Amino acid sequence: MNYENLVTVIRRLALEAGDKIMEIYNSDDFEVKSKSDSSPVTEADEAADALISAGLREAFPDMPLVTEEQADSHDVEAMTFLIVDPLDGTKEFVNRRGDFTVNIALVEDGVPTFGVVYAPAKDRMFYTDSVGNSVEEMGPFDKETPGETKPIKVSSPDNSAxxxxxxxxxxxxxxxxxxxxxxxxxxxxxxxxxxxxxxxxxxxxxxxxxxxxxxxxxxxxxxxxxxxxxxxxxxxxxxxxxxxxxxxxxxxxxxxxxxxxxxxx
Structure with a gap:
């Protein structure tokens, strides 16, 4: 796997999916259906899924792909694969609360190693770079050319607070x-x-x-x-x-x- 290419592709696809999601989110109305497990699904989930999965299959045709919105992909048996939730937080989307994300990741030998999380309504995007270190990119976002990024790091917490x-x-x-x-x-x-x-x-x-x-x-x-x-x-x-x-x-x-x-x- 060419990790630099992977990061370029998943970043671009997340942004493209985010645009599609926000187009529907900002419309006057959108359809909400129920899946077999009673969880909601919208046309935004489906449109983002179609865009992302087509882009991943074109870029990485030999890599197994698992995506929430395609039930036949849930039969994949692999320890290394791409995995997608095109619209995570559908309830937040339906209630127009903004806390929803596009999630695309690579799992290698059972461990998520590279990924992008894009929150289009919050204008926040986080991803792993080509060596696996995580950054937050500052908007506005250009699909082809990454903007300024800053490394992110977990806290050194106070266990009493x-x-x-x-x-x-x-x-x-x-x-x-x-x-x-x-x-x-x-x-x-x-x-x-x-x-x-x-x-x-x-x-x-x-x-x-x-x-x-x-x-x-x-x-x-x-x-x-x-x-x-x-x-x-x-x-x-x-x-x-x-x-x-x-x-x-x-x-x-x-x-x-x-x-x-x-x-x-």
């Missing part, structure tokens, strides 16, 4: 009970894979997720967080979160700065 980020749409009592094991200075909510990016930039120290997620929800965010020095582990035993699992469903997990002293489940 942690900054916690949790899901905006999927917060529950179990999550609150776990968070209450820590000494916290601030709690914020965010949607989609932005939570990983807030830990990656040091805007938060820890993100626990005690709820259902799929690998396409987390791979790009995990790649960005790891490239900023962070970690993602299983909630139950604190071993690394692995990818390429049958069905692509994740266990509960914790994303954090390595200097956070984790509490047991």
């Amino acid at each position: 942690l900054l916690v980020v949790a899901s905006k749409s999927h917060r529950d009592q179990a999550t609150d009970d776990y968070i209450n094991k820590y000494s916290t200075a601030d709690m914020k909510s965010a949607g989609s894979s932005l939570k990983f990016c807030l830990v990656a930039t040091g805007e938060a120290d820890i993100y626990p997720r005690l709820g259902r997620t799929m690998e396409w929800d987390t791979a790009a965010g995990q790649a960005v967080l790891q490239g900023a020095g962070g970690r993602v582990v299983r909630f139950d035993d604190h071993t690394p979160l692995a990818y390429g699992k049958p069905g692509f469903a994740n266990p509960f997990f914790i994303a954090y700065s390595p200097d956070v002293v984790l509490k047991d489940a």
Whole structure:
């Protein structure tokens, strides 16, 4: 894999998909349908997925591709593959809250190594560079020519005053009970894979997720967080979160700065 080419392609596709998503987001109305698991899907999900998957298949025809919106791709059995959530945070999109992202990642040997997370309504874009270090690019964004970037790095947290980020749409009592094991200075909510990016930039120290997620929800965010020095582990035993699992469903997990002293489940 030519990583420099990979980063160029996934960055451009994320921006192109973001334009398509915002065109629909800013329209007077858009259709919302329900998938078999009762989760919402919009024409923006489908349009972004078509654009991204066509671009990836053209650029990397021999690489397996897994994408949320194509059920036949969920039968892929591989440890190295591209994985896409064309519109992560559909509930945030439908409710016009802005906390949604385009997620594209490369998983190698079960580990997300390169990824891009683009939040078009927030004008924020995070990605791994060609050597796997994470940056945030400053807008305005040009699809062909990257703008100014700044390296991002996880915090050196104060364990007596942690900054916690949790899901905006999927917060529950179990999550609150776990968070209450820590000494916290601030709690914020965010949607989609932005939570990983807030830990990656040091805007938060820890993100626990005690709820259902799929690998396409987390791979790009995990790649960005790891490239900023962070970690993602299983909630139950604190071993690394692995990818390429049958069905692509994740266990509960914790994303954090390595200097956070984790509490047991």
